[in-house]
Amino acid sequence: MSNVSKIEKQAALIREISGVNPYKCMKCGKCSATCPAFDEMDIKPHQFVSYVQEGNIAALAESKSLWKCLSCFACVERCPRDVKPAKLIDAARQIVEREKGGDYLMADEIPTLLDPELPQQLLVSAFRRYRR
Amino acid sequence: MQRIGVFVCHCGSNIAATVDVKKVVEMAAREPGVVHAEDYQYMCSEAGQAKIAAAIAEKKLTGIVVCSCSPRMHEATFRKCAERAGLNPYMVEIANIREHCSWIHKNMEEATEKAVILARAAIAKVNLNAPLKPGESRVTKRALVIGGGIAGIQSALDIADAGYEVDIVEKTPSIGGRMAQLDKTFPTLDCSACILTPKMVEAAAHEKINIYTYSEVEKISGFVGDFTVDIRKKARSIDANKCTGCGACQEKCPSKKSLSEFNRGLNTRSAIYTPFAQAIPNVPVIDREACIKFKTGKCGICSKVCAAGAVDYEQKDEIFTEKYGAIVVATGFDTIKLDKYDEYAYNQSKDVITSLELERVMNAAGPTKGHLERLSDGKHPEHIVFVQCVGSRCSDERGKPYCSKICCMYTAKHAMLIRDKYPDVKVTVFYIDVRTPGKNFDEFYRRAVEEYGVNYIKGQVGKVAPQPDGSLLVQASDLLDNKQIKMKADMVVLATAIEPDPSVRPLATMLTASIDTNNFLTEAHPKLRPVESPTAGIFLSGVCQGPKDIPETVAQAGAAAVKAIGLLAKDKLTTNPCTAKADELLCNGCSTCANVCPYGAISYEVKLINDHGVREDRRIAVVNNALCQGCGACTVACPSGAMDLQGFSNRQIIAEVDAICR
Numbered sequence: 001m002s003n004v005s006k007i008e009k010q011a012a013l014i015r016e017i018s019g020v021n022p023y024k025c026m027k028c029g030k031c032s033a034t035c036p037a038f039d040e041m042d043i044k045p046h047q048f049v050s051y052v053q054e055g056n057i058a059a060l061a062e063s064k065s066l067w068k069c070l071s072c073f074a075c076v077e078r079c080p081r082d083v084k085p086a087k088l089i090d091a092a093r094q095i096v097e098r099e100k101g102g103d104y105l106m107a108d109e110i111p112t113l114l115d116p117e118l119p120q121q122l123l124v125s126a127f128r129r130y131r132r
Numbered sequence: 133m134q135r136i137g138v139f140v141c142h143c144g145s146n147i148a149a150t151v152d153v154k155k156v157v158e159m160a161a162r163e164p165g166v167v168h169a170e171d172y173q174y175m176c177s178e179a180g181q182a183k184i185a186a187a188i189a190e191k192k193l194t195g196i197v198v199c200s201c202s203p204r205m206h207e208a209t210f211r212k213c214a215e216r217a218g219l220n221p222y223m224v225e226i227a228n229i230r231e232h233c234s235w236i237h238k239n240m241e242e243a244t245e246k247a248v249i250l251a252r253a254a255i256a257k258v259n260l261n262a263p264l265k266p267g268e269s270r271v272t273k274r275a276l277v278i279g280g281g282i283a284g285i286q287s288a289l290d291i292a293d294a295g296y297e298v299d300i301v302e303k304t305p306s307i308g309g310r311m312a313q314l315d316k317t318f319p320t321l322d323c324s325a326c327i328l329t330p331k332m333v334e335a336a337a338h339e340k341i342n343i344y345t346y347s348e349v350e351k352i353s354g355f356v357g358d359f360t361v362d363i364r365k366k367a368r369s370i371d372a373n374k375c376t377g378c379g380a381c382q383e384k385c386p387s388k389k390s391l392s393e394f395n396r397g398l399n400t401r402s403a404i405y406t407p408f409a410q411a412i413p414n415v416p417v418i419d420r421e422a423c424i425k426f427k428t429g430k431c432g433i434c435s436k437v438c439a440a441g442a443v444d445y446e447q448k449d450e451i452f453t454e455k456y457g458a459i460v461v462a463t464g465f466d467t468i469k470l471d472k473y474d475e476y477a478y479n480q481s482k483d484v485i486t487s488l489e490l491e492r493v494m495n496a497a498g499p500t501k502g503h504l505e506r507l508s509d510g511k512h513p514e515h516i517v518f519v520q521c522v523g524s525r526c527s528d529e530r531g532k533p534y535c536s537k538i539c540c541m542y543t544a545k546h547a548m549l550i551r552d553k554y555p556d557v558k559v560t561v562f563y564i565d566v567r568t569p570g571k572n573f574d575e576f577y578r579r580a581v582e583e584y585g586v587n588y589i590k591g592q593v594g595k596v597a598p599q600p601d602g603s604l605l606v607q608a609s610d611l612l613d614n615k616q617i618k619m620k621a622d623m624v625v626l627a628t629a630i631e632p633d634p635s636v637r638p639l640a641t642m643l644t645a646s647i648d649t650n651n652f653l654t655e656a657h658p659k660l661r662p663v664e665s666p667t668a669g670i671f672l673s674g675v676c677q678g679p680k681d682i683p684e685t686v687a688q689a690g691a692a693a694v695k696a697i698g699l700l701a702k703d704k705l706t707t708n709p710c711t712a713k714a715d716e717l718l719c720n721g722c723s724t725c726a727n728v729c730p731y732g733a734i735s736y737e738v739k740l741i742n743d744h745g746v747r748e749d750r751r752i753a754v755v756n757n758a759l760c761q762g763c764g765a766c767t768v769a770c771p772s773g774a775m776d777l778q779g780f781s782n783r784q785i786i787a788e789v790d791a792i793c794r
């Protein structure tokens with residue numbers, strides 16, 4: 001798959017998963033004004049929209065913001081244009097997870113991770129979720 | 133048999149680029165009744181019309197079909213052209229091969245086929261057309277203006293100055309409207325009252341203007357030139373002829389806890405009140421829900437102190453009926469409710485106010501006598517934050533999708549006035565875009581920034597949180613600096629979206645005037661007929677048509693007045709001859725048509741009918757041609773097929789359908 005078509009596909013996927021049309025954004029910045037995790041983020045919530053518009057998904061995937069978003073949905077609640085940056089972030093997160101390809105967890109690692117306090121379901125679900 | 137001419141327009145490349153006009157001409161020429169067919173680049177031009185006129189004369193045409201743009205665009209043009217050439221104008225049919233064809237198709241072959249079919253349908257119709265003659269209706273030389281704000285006042289003054297009687301109906305106790313509530317006006321900083329109150333006085337003193345305040349339109353019937361309107365004069369509980377406006381009653385009234393509508397609920401008024409000192413008329417009303425006399429039967433102090441004996445607790449609502457030739461709607465606006473915007477803490481803190489409330493705070497006659505102070509504790513603010521676009525430009529259900537248009541300018545005005553009067557107060561404005569199209573508008577905004585040191589930050593406010601110390605924590609973004617800002621403010625002013633006054637909705641229903649999804653009244657044409665409603669005889673003035681500032685409102689009010697004057701100046705109006713007609717032999721007098729008629733145009737009479745030799749008295753439907761608008765509802769409702777619309781008869785419609793399906 002060529003790089004361009006992959007980017008296009010990913011950008012389309014983000015739109016599909018989130019159900020958001022990023023072109024509705026009027027760049028008011030209310031999402032970033034509202035975000036409680038703003039200081040922790042490298043790419044700010046309002047910037048997410050233009051990253052998706054431009055198809056710069058790779059940068060999003062590598063960003064800290066992806067994992068700093070609290071999913072509090074304050075931006076979703078207050079966005080006047082129905083763009084909902086948290087939904088975009090959530091979609092990007094899902095894409096990263098699906099793209100991993102390999103396991104998060106190798107069977108060999110289990111002995112070192114074993115902890116009597118740890119519920120076994122957690123390990124099982126880790127396998128099930130990320131194994132491709 | 134008709135002798136039909138077909139004229140196919142290229143409309144430059146609008147039609148010709150997608151439709152093979154030569155082919156349309158060729159195909160149309162083969163249709164029954166067609167004796168002439170030609171094409172031309174611009175049929176509506178003088179040369180094009182000359183071609184039509186020449187063909188009518190040379191080929192002795194009895195009907196013509198013009199294949200061109202929408203009939204809304206040029207049907208009238210071609211009808212006039214035919215009339216000048218000696219043809220009955222109702223023998224003209226338009227085949228819309230632009231909006232319905234060339235503009236919406238890309239494939240030339242398909243578009244050409246469709247254009248041919250549309251032409252065929254129009255030809256089939258003309259074959260059955262009969263000459264029609266429009267009737268006449270009278271014009272009542274009197275105008276009604278609904279709404280007594282600056283828009284209504286200006287329209288009324290202009291119509292009255294042209295010599296026609298005008299009635300203004302205003303629902304509140306005084307004329308003046310929103311403009312009366314403003315302190316100063318942009319971009320000149322004129323005091324609003326100084327420029328408005330003389331106009332109010334002029335309207336009140338004008339011999340051709342009657343002002344009905346505390347009154348509402350109850351019912352409207354009739355049609356352009358001849359409207360009949362019921363107006364309810366709500367009981368003021370004061371005899372306006374006796375009242376001297378001394379104000380003693382208001383001073384002595386013991387019920388003083390009602391929120392003042394004029395001051396946007398920021399302070400209170402007495403139960404007997406005039407909205408503001410310069411009110412016109414200067415006659416108070418009694419708010420019967422607040423009045424102790426009306427609630428308990430005891431009190432009556434106002435009556436005792438009134439030296440003129442003007443207080444009348446027994447007064448009742450009065451409904452009177454008047455006839456009008458034209459109606460100007462000038463119902464204005466209100467700010468939206470902010471209940472759904474919890475993040476701005478409007479309902480939590482007294483120090484978060486709307487811009488219209490700030491106007492009252494800044495006004496010498498307002499709740500703080502013009503002193504800028506926090507409404508919670510009366511303290512002088514050190515920092516004021518303005519938030520733009522609150523509820524405007526929202527595609528969610530909380531706000532309005534449109535730009536309210538006036539907020540950028542009044543916020544610059546407020547910021548400038550505050551910095552001018554209180555240089556110690558810091559002013560920050562959060563904006564998304566600063567929109568200042570208008571004469572001297574951008575210069576005004578720049579002055580606020582450059583000369584008055586107002587701090588404009590691009591970004592929206594996300595949250596306003598009242599703090600234990602009484603201050604407000606404002607959390608916002610600074611998009612140019614890519615930062616999130618947290619700052620303390622003493623007051624927050626919200627540039628709240630405006631919406632049409634809620635009274636416009638039921639009024640539009642009464643007027644059968646169309647209204648858009650935002651409750652703004654629709655224009656007959658957004659560019660070419662911006663002050664007329666599609667409903668004839670209804671004119672639009674001010675914000676009821678769309679957001680606008682005072683200069684625009686005054687300009688539009690004048691334009692609406694001119695259109696109304698143009699109507700009132702006529703002695704007779706020609707009526708549309710495409711009205712319904714009942715076939716006396718088929719009608720069985722069942723009343724179905726009268727029940728569906730939205731204009732009350734159908735009545736019944738008993739008439740002696742000769743039905744193939746059988747003579748008997750029958751009840752049959754009769755259409756009043758002056759009232760009938762030709763909507764056709766009766767023709768589809770009629771169970772016996774007796775009702776037919778002239779110019780759009782059932783036979784003609786079926787012939788069109790047959791031609792399309794052939």
